[in-house]
Amino acid sequence: MNVKSWAFAALAASVVLGATGCGSSSTPQAATRTPIPSAAPATPGTPGNAPGPAQPGEADQPTNSPQTRPNAPEVDTAPPASVPVDQREPAPAPPPPPANPSPYGSGHGLCFDLNSELAHTSVGRLAPNAGGYPWTIVEGSTDPISAGCSGVLSYLLVDWNGSHPGYHVLFFTDGKYLGTATSKYYGYTTMLGKTRNTVSVQYRWAKPEDALCCPSGGPSNVTFTLNGSSVTAQGQFPPNPDK
Incomplete structure (x- = not known):
């Protein structure tokens, strides 16, 4: 090796050693660490876990709160509206009409009762008799209510208690007075x-030569038939008593 090469090598070695010495003699740098939030309660008015400033676009993102969830069904928590209810008990149904209704003037189980107001009122409508005697009820029909009273012809026989009595036959149907037979x-x-709708009456009369006890005229039978609200007669009536 020549002198120039050796000098160049020595110079390079000194540069390397100088760089190494500077690095080892410098003051070590302190290690850094990420601070951990304290578990101590935060000062009032400054929540310790308050969220940091929202990132751009974060305010537009939906939250997971049930109240603001877009697809969550709404729940009606209001109490149901009260509905007035009629607390009164329903009125009982009227009883069905009887199968055989009893007409006015009925009584004692009969379609026509000779003791009824209808009977006495009708007798009071009769014209006075020749002797001025009161009319007296003798007998009446006895059709039972249990057999039904519709279409039934009822009668009432009255007389006056004079020396020579006279008789009237009164007719009724469905609680109505129809009039006298003659x-x-x-x-x-x-x-x-x-029968149900007929009444048969027998008449006798005294001839001029007869005693009042023993009439020789007749007998004549007359049948009265109910037709709706009127009565028709079939048979022979006695001679006019006024002649």
Whole structure:
């Protein structure tokens, strides 16, 4: 090796040693660490865990709160509206009408009761008799209510208690007074019988030569039939008692 090469090598070695010495003699730098938030409670008014400033665009992101969740169903927490309720019990249903309704003037299980107000009122409508005697009820029909009263012809027989009595036959149906069998009263009148809508009456009369006890005229039977609200007669009536 020549002198120039050796000098160049020595110079390079001195540069390396100088650089190494400077690095080892300098003061070591202190290590740094990331501070950890204290677990101590924060000062009032300054929450320790307050979120930092929002990053750009962060305010526009939806949160996970149920109240603001876009797809969460709404829950109605309001109490239901009260509905007025009628606390009264329902009125009982009216009883069904009886199968055989009893008409006005009925009583004692009969379609027509001779003791009824209808009977006495109708008798009071009769014209006075020749002797001025009061009319007296003798008998009446006995059709039972249980058999039904619709379309039934009822009767009432009355007389006056004079020396020579006279009789009237009164007719009724469905609680109504229809009138007398004849316009004039007759003596010697007998009720023969009846059906549901008919009444049969037998008449006798005294001839001029007869005693009042023993009439020889007749007998004549007359059948009265109910047709709706009127009565028709079939048979022979006695002679006019006024002649």
